[in-house]
Structure formats: structure tokens, C-alpha cells
Amino acid sequence: MEPLFSLQNLTYRYDGGATIFQQFSFSIFPGETVLLTGPNGVGKTTLLHIISGLLDKGELHYQAFYKGNPIQLSDMRAHLSYATSETVMFSKLTGYENIECFRLLWKLDRQYVHKAEELCRLLEMEEMLALPVDQYSLGTRQKLHIAISLARPVELYLMDEPFNSLDMASRDRLAEWIQRDRQAAYLIASHVHQERFLDSRIVSLARPSGGNETEK
Numbered sequence: 001m002e003p004l005f006s007l008q009n010l011t012y013r014y015d016g017g018a019t020i021f022q023q024f025s026f027s028i029f030p031g032e033t034v035l036l037t038g039p040n041g042v043g044k045t046t047l048l049h050i051i052s053g054l055l056d057k058g059e060l061h062y063q064a065f066y067k068g069n070p071i072q073l074s075d076m077r078a079h080l081s082y083a084t085s086e087t088v089m090f091s092k093l094t095g096y097e098n099i100e101c102f103r104l105l106w107k108l109d110r111q112y113v114h115k116a117e118e119l120c121r122l123l124e125m126e127e128m129l130a131l132p133v134d135q136y137s138l139g140t141r142q143k144l145h146i147a148i149s150l151a152r153p154v155e156l157y158l159m160d161e162p163f164n165s166l167d168m169a170s171r172d173r174l175a176e177w178i179q180r181d182r183q184a185a186y187l188i189a190s191h192v193h194q195e196r197f198l199d200s201r202i203v204s205l206a207r208p209s210g211g212n213e214t215e216k
């Protein structure tokens with residue numbers, strides 16, 4: 001089977017910083033869930049930022065392919081949804097209004113709204129949607145952020161430590177949802193929660209002196 005997305009010979013160094021990746025290659029297949037693990041500071045968030053085209057400063061070399069076709073990482077934004085570790089939200093607006101803002105921003109139809117609300121129900125925070133986001137707890141903000149990100153209709157989802165602020169029941173439900181979804185691929189940075197993803201591939205980033213080399 002052809003990978004959905006493939007990154008070859010990635011070399012990356014932050015401006016004035018150390019080399020984080022050295023000739024690193026990684027692929028993810030349609031419908032696959034990959035757990036990205038490794039110690040603090042090894043480069044998990046950096047890799048997700050790179051794949052979503054957010055890092056254009058520093059030394060960056062790679063070849064990338066989406067569905068077999070060469071692609072610039074800055075163009076990957078159209079094909080993926082990235083649930084960053086920091087929640088990005090309009091805090092004076094309600095949950096419903098935030099869902100609607102992202103619908104307008106991404107130019108989506110009502111299907112997206114239905115899916116976002118379904119995810120809010122799954123994560124048991126639907127009753128908070130009528131309130132402004134600045135009244136939410138940290139975990140409730142995280143749930144809305146995840147619901148909005150996963151409702152976007154794409155074939156590749158990137159998630160950075162999505163479980164951190166969630167209660168146990170929500171962690172279980174979210175992990176089940178992700179593993180049931182065979183239509184999309186998920187790349188999830190998390191150095192815990194491997195027990196929730198027993199059937200998933202684990203890519204463990206190491207910290208060799210020269211930066212990460214191609215995953216084994």
C-alpha cells in the first residue's frame with residue numbers, strides 16, 4: 001500500500017540551535033494510527049510543526065510526498081488538521097461560536113458542525129457549549145479544541161499530547177474514537193498512554209548526538 005504521507009531525509013536545525021533531525025525518514029499509511037514517543041526535548045513537537053509547515057526558520061531539508069505526489073510542507077496544511085498542545089480559541093466567544101468561527105475560517109459545511117458537536121458529546125462537555133470559553137476549565141478547553149480539530153474533514157490528523165488535561169473516561173473514549181476511525185490517519189505525540197493504543201505502531205524518537213536518524 002502507498003503511504004498517505006511520507007517524509008524523506010529530513011534534516012532540521014533551529015536557527016542557532018542544535019540539529020534535531022539528521023536524515024530522518026517517516027511514513028504514515030491511510031487509516032493508520034502512529035504514536036510518536038520519546039523523552040522530553042527529543043523533537044516530537046518539532047516534527048509535528050515541520051509536517052504542518054509551521055517551521056520555516058532554521059535549516060530545513062527534506063523530500064515530502066502526499067498520496068505519492070511530491071509536496072512542499074507549507075502546502076500540507078490543506079490536507080491535515082493539527083491539534084496543537086496549546087489550545088487556540090476565541091475566549092470571549094461561546095463553544096458554539098468557536099465551532100462556527102472555525103467553520104467559516106476553513107470554509108466547511110454543516111457536517112463539520114455535527115461532527116464537532118458529536119465529539120463534544122463523546123467527551124461529555126456538550127452542556128458547556130453555550131458558555132464563553134473563558135469560563136471553561138483547562139480540560140474542557142482541551143476537549144473543545146480536540147473536537148474542533150478532529151471535526152475538520154481531512155485524512156491526516158496530528159495531535160500533540162492530546163490526553164494531558166483529560167479525565168480518565170475521556171482519555172478512554174477519545175482513544176477508542178481514534179482507533180475506530182479507519183478513514184483517517186492519526187499521528188499522536190504522547191510519551192504516555194501506549195496501553196491505550198496496543199494495536200498501533202509506535203515510533204520512538206531517540207536522542208543520538210547528531211539528532212534523530214531514520215526511524216527503525
Ligand SMILES: Nc1ncnc2c1ncn2[C@@H]1O[C@H](COP(=O)(O)OP(=O)(O)OP(=O)(O)O)[C@@H](O)[C@H]1O
Nearest residue numbers: 014015017020038039040041042043044045046047
Ligand atoms: N524555537 C526554538 N528555538 C530553538 N530551539 C528550540 C525551539 N523550540 C524547541 N527547541 C528545542 O528543540 C528540541 C526539541 O523540542 P520539542 O519541543 O520538539 O521536544 P518534544 O519531544 O516535543 O518535548 P516534550 O516531550 O517536552 O514535549 C529541544 O531541545 C528544544 O529545546
